[in-house]
Amino acid sequence: MAATRDQYLEEHNGRFVEALQEWLAIPSISTLSEHQEDVYMAAEWVRNRLVYMGFPEVRTIPTNGHPLVYGEWLVDPHQPTLLFYGHYDVQPVDPVDEWQSPPFEPVIRDGNIYCRGASDDKAQILLVLAALESWIRVDGRLPVNIKILLEGEEEAGGAGVDRFVSKNAELLEADAVLICDTHMVDISQPSIINGLRGILYTEIIVSGAKTDLHSGSYGGVAPNPLHALCVLLSRLKGEDGVIHIPELHEALPEVSAAEKEFWREDPLRIEDALCREMGVEQLVGENDFPPLERLGVRPTLEVHGIRGGFTGQGAKTVIPAEAVAKVSLRLPANLVPDEVFGWLKKAVKQHIPAGYAVRLVNLHGGRGVAVNPDNSYIQAATAALSAIYGREPVFMREGGSIPIAALFDAVLGAPVVLMGFGLPDDGAHAPNEKFSLEQFHLGMRTVAEFLGKIAR
Amino acid sequence: MAATRDQYLEEHNGRFVEALQEWLAIPSISTLSEHQEDVYMAAEWVRNRLVYMGFPEVRTIPTNGHPLVYGEWLVDPHQPTLLFYGHYDVQPVDPVDEWQSPPFEPVIRDGNIYCRGASDDKAQILLVLAALESWIRVDGRLPVNIKILLEGEEEAGGAGVDRFVSKNAELLEADAVLICDTHMVDISQPSIINGLRGILYTEIIVSGAKTDLHSGSYGGVAPNPLHALCVLLSRLKGEDGVIHIPELHEALPEVSAAEKEFWREDPLRIEDALCREMGVEQLVGENDFPPLERLGVRPTLEVHGIRGGFTGQGAKTVIPAEAVAKVSLRLPANLVPDEVFGWLKKAVKQHIPAGYAVRLVNLHGGRGVAVNPDNSYIQAATAALSAIYGREPVFMREGGSIPIAALFDAVLGAPVVLMGFGLPDDGAHAPNEKFSLEQFHLGMRTVAEFLGKIAR
Numbered sequence: 059m060a061a062t063r064d065q066y067l068e069e070h071n072g073r074f075v076e077a078l079q080e081w082l083a084i085p086s087i088s089t090l091s092e093h094q095e096d097v098y099m100a101a102e103w104v105r106n107r108l109v110y111m112g113f114p115e116v117r118t119i120p121t122n123g124h125p126l127v128y129g130e131w132l133v134d135p136h137q138p139t140l141l142f143y144g145h146y147d148v149q150p151v152d153p154v155d156e157w158q159s160p161p162f163e164p165v166i167r168d169g170n171i172y173c174r175g176a177s178d179d180k181a182q183i184l185l186v187l188a189a190l191e192s193w194i195r196v197d198g199r200l201p202v203n204i205k206i207l208l209e210g211e212e213e214a215g216g217a218g219v220d221r222f223v224s225k226n227a228e229l230l231e232a233d234a235v236l237i238c239d240t241h242m243v244d245i246s247q248p249s250i251i252n253g254l255r256g257i258l259y260t261e262i263i264v265s266g267a268k269t270d271l272h273s274g275s276y277g278g279v280a281p282n283p284l285h286a287l288c289v290l291l292s293r294l295k296g297e298d299g300v301i302h303i304p305e306l307h308e309a310l311p312e313v314s315a316a317e318k319e320f321w322r323e324d325p326l327r328i329e330d331a332l333c334r335e336m337g338v339e340q341l342v343g344e345n346d347f348p349p350l351e352r353l354g355v356r357p358t359l360e361v362h363g364i365r366g367g368f369t370g371q372g373a374k375t376v377i378p379a380e381a382v383a384k385v386s387l388r389l390p391a392n393l394v395p396d397e398v399f400g401w402l403k404k405a406v407k408q409h410i411p412a413g414y415a416v417r418l419v420n421l422h423g424g425r426g427v428a429v430n431p432d433n434s435y436i437q438a439a440t441a442a443l444s445a446i447y448g449r450e451p452v453f454m455r456e457g458g459s460i461p462i463a464a465l466f467d468a469v470l471g472a473p474v475v476l477m478g479f480g481l482p483d484d485g486a487h488a489p490n491e492k493f494s495l496e497q498f499h500l501g502m503r504t505v506a507e508f509l510g511k512i513a514r
Numbered sequence: 515m516a517a518t519r520d521q522y523l524e525e526h527n528g529r530f531v532e533a534l535q536e537w538l539a540i541p542s543i544s545t546l547s548e549h550q551e552d553v554y555m556a557a558e559w560v561r562n563r564l565v566y567m568g569f570p571e572v573r574t575i576p577t578n579g580h581p582l583v584y585g586e587w588l589v590d591p592h593q594p595t596l597l598f599y600g601h602y603d604v605q606p607v608d609p610v611d612e613w614q615s616p617p618f619e620p621v622i623r624d625g626n627i628y629c630r631g632a633s634d635d636k637a638q639i640l641l642v643l644a645a646l647e648s649w650i651r652v653d654g655r656l657p658v659n660i661k662i663l664l665e666g667e668e669e670a671g672g673a674g675v676d677r678f679v680s681k682n683a684e685l686l687e688a689d690a691v692l693i694c695d696t697h698m699v700d701i702s703q704p705s706i707i708n709g710l711r712g713i714l715y716t717e718i719i720v721s722g723a724k725t726d727l728h729s730g731s732y733g734g735v736a737p738n739p740l741h742a743l744c745v746l747l748s749r750l751k752g753e754d755g756v757i758h759i760p761e762l763h764e765a766l767p768e769v770s771a772a773e774k775e776f777w778r779e780d781p782l783r784i785e786d787a788l789c790r791e792m793g794v795e796q797l798v799g800e801n802d803f804p805p806l807e808r809l810g811v812r813p814t815l816e817v818h819g820i821r822g823g824f825t826g827q828g829a830k831t832v833i834p835a836e837a838v839a840k841v842s843l844r845l846p847a848n849l850v851p852d853e854v855f856g857w858l859k860k861a862v863k864q865h866i867p868a869g870y871a872v873r874l875v876n877l878h879g880g881r882g883v884a885v886n887p888d889n890s891y892i893q894a895a896t897a898a899l900s901a902i903y904g905r906e907p908v909f910m911r912e913g914g915s916i917p918i919a920a921l922f923d924a925v926l927g928a929p930v931v932l933m934g935f936g937l938p939d940d941g942a943h944a945p946n947e948k949f950s951l952e953q954f955h956l957g958m959r960t961v962a963e964f965l966g967k968i969a970r
Contacts, residue, residue, distance in 0.1 A: 088828075089826070089827060089828030089829065089830065090826070090827060090828070091827070149830060150824065150826065150828075150830055152824065152826070153726070156725075156726075213829075213830075214828055214829065215828075215829060241731075255730065257730070257831070259829040259831070266792075266794065266798075267792035267793055267794055268792065268793030268794075269612075269792075269793070269941060269944050269945065269946075270609070270612075270941075270943065270944035270945060271792065271943075271944060272914060272942050272943040272944065273814070273816045273818065273842060273844065274711065274713070274844060274912070274913045274914025274915055275697070275809075275912070275913050275914050275938070275942070276788070276792065276809070276913065277809075277814040277816050277844050277913055278755070278799050278800070278805075278808035278809045278812050278814045278844070278913060279788055279797040279798065279799050279805045279808050279809055280792060280797075280798060280799075281792075281794060281798040282798070282816055282817065284817045284818070284819070284820060285747060285748075285751065285816070285817050286753075287744070288743070288744040288745075288747040288748045288817065289744075289748040289752075289753050291741060291744040292741075292744045292745040292748040292749075293748075295741065296745075297742075297745050297867040297868070299734070332732070332735055336722075336723035336724065336725075336727065336732065336736060336737075337723055337724030337725070338722070338723055338724075338737060338869065340868070340869050341735040341736075341869075342722075342735065342736060342737040342738070342867075342868075342869040343734050343735050343736075344734070349734075349735045352734035352735050353731075353732070353733075353734045353735055356734050358729070358733040358734045360729045360733050360738055360741070360831075360833055361738065361740045361741050361744065361823070362729065362740070362823045362824050362829075362830060362831060362832055362833070362834075363740070363822065363823035363824040363825035363830075363832075363834075364740060364820040364822075364823075364825065365825035366819065366820075367817070367818045367819035367820075367840070368606065368608065368818050368819045368840065369819035369820065369821035369838070369840065370545070370546065370606060370608070371545060371546060371547070372544075372545030372546070372606075372670050372671075372877070373545065373669075373670065373671060373715040373818075373840070373842070373877050373878060374545065374605060374606055374669075374818060374819075374840075374943065375713070375715070375816075375818060375842055375943060376605075376818055376819075376943050376944070377816055377818070378818075378819075382825070384823070384824065384825065384829070384830075386729060386829070386831055388729065388730060388733050388734070411753040411798075412753070412796070412798075413794065413796050413797075413798040421828070421829050422829060456730070456731075457730045457731050457732065457733055457734060458728060458730025458731050459730055482731070485725065485726075486728050486731070487726070487727075487728040487830065487831060487832050488725050488726040488727060488728065488832070489725065489726060490725075
C-alpha cells in the first residue's frame with residue numbers, strides 16, 4: 059500500500075497510461091455521423107471508469123446529440139463542492155496522410171503519447187480522475203464533494219450540454235468549477251487562464267448561376283462564386299488583419315493597464331515561442347497590437363475551408379454554381395456571438411460583389427470568459443502549481459474558446475478554475491496531436507494537491 | 515437496302531443511339547487514375563467500331579498516358595484527305611449528388627440522352643462515324659480519303675496527342691481537319707467556329723506555418739494560407755473582371771471592326787440566351803466590353819477550386835498549413851500559354867501578402883486558334899449546314915479551348931473546320947450533361963453532306 063498520494067500516483071502511473079491508451083483508441087469524432095457509435099463507446103468507457111473508482115452515482119444522460127456522463131460523490135456537507143468538466147469527444151483527423159502514425163493508434167515516442175484527442179481532452183480528464191483515485195485509495199475518501207460532467211459535443215458546438223446546464227442549475231450547484239482543457243506556457247512555467255475568447259462559427263454560402271458551368275463557354279460573363287468569396291473574404295479582413303465589421307470594434311472591452319503592459323513587454327518571450335512552434339519568421343496579423351493582445355482579446359476572423367468546384371487530381375475547368383466558406387470569429391468575453399452574427403451578416407451583404415446571392419448559417423457560438431483571480435479557488439490552484447512545479451504560475455489569456463466556461467460562470471455563479479496541462483506544441487486539432495507523459499504525471503499530482511488545498 | 519444516305523441514317527438511327535449508349539456507359543475519366551482501365555476500354559470500344567465499319571488500317575497507339583486510336587482509309591489519291599479529330603475521354607462527375615440519374619447510366623429524357631461525355635465528345639464522334647458509315651454502306655466507298663485520330667487525354671491536357679502530332683506530320687498529312695467538339699448558337703441557328711481561346715491551367719500553392727494550427731490558440735498571429743489565397747485572387751482579378759497582369763493586356767490582339775460591330779450589336783441576342791442558360795439576371799465581368807467579346811477574345815482568369823483546411827460536415831477550427839487554388843486563364847489565339855505562365859508567376863509573387871511562401875505549377879496549356887473563313891472546306895461546311903438546317907450558319911468565336919486545333923494549324927498547315935452540334939445548355943463539364951438526339955441525327959446528315967461537297 060502506498061503511504062502518500064504521490065507514491066500511489068508514481069506506483070500506478072503505468073496503469074493510468076494504459077487506461078489512457080485504451081480510451082484514446084476509441085475514435086470519438088463528434089462532428090462526423092459515421093462515428094456516432096464510437097462517441098457512445100467513449101462515453102461508456104469513462105462511465106465505467108467512474109463506477110470502477112467507486113462513485114456512488116454515475117449516469118449517462120441522453121441529449122439530442124451525444125450523451126453526457128455525470129458522476130457525483132458527496133462526502134461531507136461541510137466541505138465545498140467542486141464541479142469538474144471535460145469532454146470525451148475529439149476533432150476530425152484530416153489531413154490524415156500527415157499523421158506519422160495512425161490517428162487512433164496511440165503510440166509513445168520520446169516521452170509523448172501521440173493520438174487524436176490526447177491533449178484535447180482525454181489525457182486532461184484522466185489525470186483528474188487519477189488524482190481523485192489517489193485520494194480514494196490512499197486516504198479512503200475524497201477531501202471535498204465532487205461532481206463530474208463530461209460531454210461528447212465540445213468539438214461540435216456543445217448544444218446538448220448547454221441545454222442541460224441551463225436547466226439543471228440545482229443538480230450542478232458547486233462552489234467552484236475545474237476545467238483542464240488548456241495549455242501551460244512551457245513545461246517549466248505553469249499558468250492559469252484568466253480569460254478565454256468566445257467563438258462564432260458560420261458558413262457563408264455564395265450562389266451564382268443555376269448550375270455548374272464550363273469556363274471555356276461561359277468564362278468572361280459568368281458569375282464565379284469562388285472568386286466572389288475571395289473578394290468578400292479579403293474585404294471582411296484585410297492583409298493587415300483588420301476586420302471590417304464596424305460594430306465589432308465599437309463593442310470591444312477595456313483592458314487593464316497592467317495586462318496591457320504584460321502584453322507589450324512579453325517577459326516570457328512568447329512571441330519567439332509562437333514563431334518557433336509555427337515554424338515562421340514573422341507573425342501575421344494586426345501590427346498595431348502586441349501578439350499577446352491579438353491572441354488574448356482581439357477579435358479574429360479565420361476561414362477554415364472553402365468548398366465548391368473541383369479540387370481533385372488534374373484539371374477540371376468548372377465554374378461552380380455555389381461555393382461555401384467555413385468562417386469563424388474569436389471574440390472577447392463581453393461579446394454575444396448571436397449579436398456578432400447579425401453584424402457579420404450585414405457586412406457580408408455589404409461587401410459581396412454584385413451579381414451573387416449570399417446567405418449565412420450560424421453553425422454555433424459560445425461566449426468567452428474573464429476570470430477574477432481574487433478568490434480562494436484560484437489561490438489554491440496557484441499554490442498547488444507552485445508546490446508541484448517549484449515555480450509560481452503566471453496568469454494568461456487563452457485564445458481558444460471553451461463556451462461552457464462562460465455558461466458555468468453565468469448559470470452557477472461559481473468561479474471557474476482553468477488549469478490546463480497541455481503544452482503549446484501539442485497540436486490539438488492538427489495532425490500528430492500528442493500529450494507529454496511527464497505533464498500527465500505532474501498534472502495528476504497538481505490536481506491531487508489542489509483538492510487538498512480547497513478542503514476546509 | 516437504303517437508296518440514299520439520308521434513308522440509311524434514318525433507318526439505322528436507333529442502332530446508332532444504342533451504340534452511343536454502350537460507349538457512354540464506359541466511365542472514361544482521364545484525370546482520375548482509378549479510371550485508367552475504363553479509359554482504355556473506351557479506346558478499345560471505338561477501335562472496334564472502326565474495324566467493324568471496314569477501315570483497312572486501325573491502330574491503338576500507346577502514349578505516356580492514355581492511348582490514341584488511329585484509323586485510315588485512303589480511297590483515291592486524286593481525292594482530298596480529311597483528318598477527323600475527337601476525344602473519347604470525359605470530365606470528372608462531381609458534384610455527383612446533383613445528377614438526376616447516375617452519370618454513367620445513359621438515359622433518354624425529353625429527346626435528350628443524359629450521360630457524362632454525351633456532348634463532350636462521344637456523341638459528336640459517333641455522328642461523324644455514322645456519316646462515314648452511310649457513305650460506305652450506301653455508296654460502297656468513302657468519297658474522300660479519311661484519317662481519324664481520337665485521343666483519351668483531352669480533358670487532362672492532351673500531352674500524348676501533342677507529342678504524337680508534332681512528330682507525325684507526314685502520317686497525319688491532310689488537306690483539312692474536321693473537329694466536332696463545339697456547340698451551335700441554337701438548334702435553329704447552325705454556326706461554325708472561327709476562333710477558339712487558348713488555355714493555361716495552373717495550381718497556386720500558398721504555405722504558412724509548418725503544420726495545421728488551432729484557430730483558438732494561434733488565431734490573430736498565425737498565417738492563414740486560405741485567407742492569403744483569397745487576398746491574392748481578389749488582387750489578380752477584381753470584382754470588375756479586370757485581370758491585373760499588365761503584360762497580358764499589352765499582348766492582346768487586334769480584332770476587325772466588322773467583328774467588333776457584330777459583338778456590339780449582338781443580332782442573335784446571345785446576351786439574353788446566356789442569362790437564361792445560367793439562370794441569372796445580369797452578366798458578371800468586364801463591363802467595358804460587350805459580352806460576346808468577353809467570351810470570344812478577352813482573357814479570363816477563373817478559380818476552379820480551393821483545397822485546404824476543413825470543408826466537411828460541422829465545425830473544425832483549423833488554420834491549414836497550406837492551401838491550393840486551381841486557376842486557369844483563357845487566352846486569345848496569339849498568346850503563348852508558357853509565356854503567360856511567367857507573367858502570372860510574376861503577378862502572384864507581387865500580390866501575395868507578406869508572411870507566406872507561394873509556388874505555381876503549370877498543369878497544362880494550349881494555344882487558341884483563329885480560323886480564316888476564306889477557304890473551300892469552310893465553304894463546304896457552310897453549304898452542308900445550310901442544306902440540312904435550311905439556314906445559313908453564322909461565324910462565332912468559341913470561348914472554350916481545343917489546343918489541338920492550334921497544333922493542327924501549326925504542324926499540318928491545314929484549315930481546321932470547327933463544326934459542332936452541341937447546344938448551349940448541354941452542360942458539358944457540369945452535372946446532367948446531355949446531347950440532343952435530334953442534333954445527333956441532323957449532325958450525321960450534315961457531315962455526310964459535307965463529305966460529298968469536299969470530294970472533287
